[in-house]
Amino acid sequence: MGELRRLDRRLAFQGEIVDLYKDTVELPDGKIEEWDYVHHKKGGGACVVPVLPDGRILMIRQYRPAIGECCLELPAGCRDITDDGEYEDTAVTARRELQEETGYTSDSITFLCKIRTAIAWCNEFTDIYLARDVYRTGEQSLDEAEDIRVTPVHMEDILHDIRSGLQQDAKTVAGILAYLSSSDQ
């Protein structure tokens, strides 16, 4: 038996935020197959667990057209490109998205964990940060596509929703559980 190998990759369809490629892979038994690969154009972004001084988590509620549901999530967004033409550090993304989506900031933003959303068929990743003792600095500054309500939530309520399967957003589940397991909690 041989190894699973990728022999070729070619662009099949260009989307707005993702491109779809066809991978030619050789299976361990020598058979050749075509597999899908979805390439997120920005690669990914950052998510932040904003903790208020009283221990509640600052979450946002927004409608997600892709799944047709209103979701309670941690603030998050894609990386921007800097003046040098490079992607910004995801800690910068985390701080900006927290400010824009909630109007809050923090003097301490530290790395919690990184998730790749679907390693079987996609490159997308999200770096998740902890923002301690967040405080308000102004209003939200939403872009034209955003309609976001800021909602402080008690940790026990989020954990109940995760364990009952009600809270399903991968970055939110991973971020909240990573914060819970950290020495900061």
Place this chain on the structure above:
Amino acid sequence: MGELRRLDRRLAFQGEIVDLYKDTVELPDGKIEEWDYVHHKKGGGACVVPVLPDGRILMIRQYRPAIGECCLELPAGCRDITDDGEYEDTAVTARRELQEETGYTSDSITFLCKIRTAIAWCNEFTDIYLARDVYRTGEQSLDEAEDIRVTPVHMEDILHDIRSGLQQDAKTVAGILAYLSSSDQ
């Protein structure tokens, strides 16, 4: 300001495991845009956290052509369709994937949490289960595309890898942290 609304969805490209759709959405300011929606044909599947009697986690190592890396992951797979033409319960998927990918089973498989991988642009979900006191029943029964090495790993090593950003697989990060935060750990 209005609300974010999806006005239309049409198929743009058919892949092997995913289809790509174009959504027409109306932004809160009334502007119309085209957004991508990636539809995973099987909707999703199950992942399992297999705990050995000594507390180590039974993980698998496999090459992932999509991202070009060899990954250490929890066992997982897509739902099969039953004789009735319906998708099987994901608890059935979890038990089967554990058996096929590792040769182990458990007398106690219970729900931990559910993750939707990318709610901004995709429908895919993974139900994550805990399998207590797994025991060996036979050999792996891999399908032709699989080349998997079974690897028991100490919990503290997985946690180190999650916190350092080395372990990035979303289902593995969420599953391990959900198990850690459960009353079973």
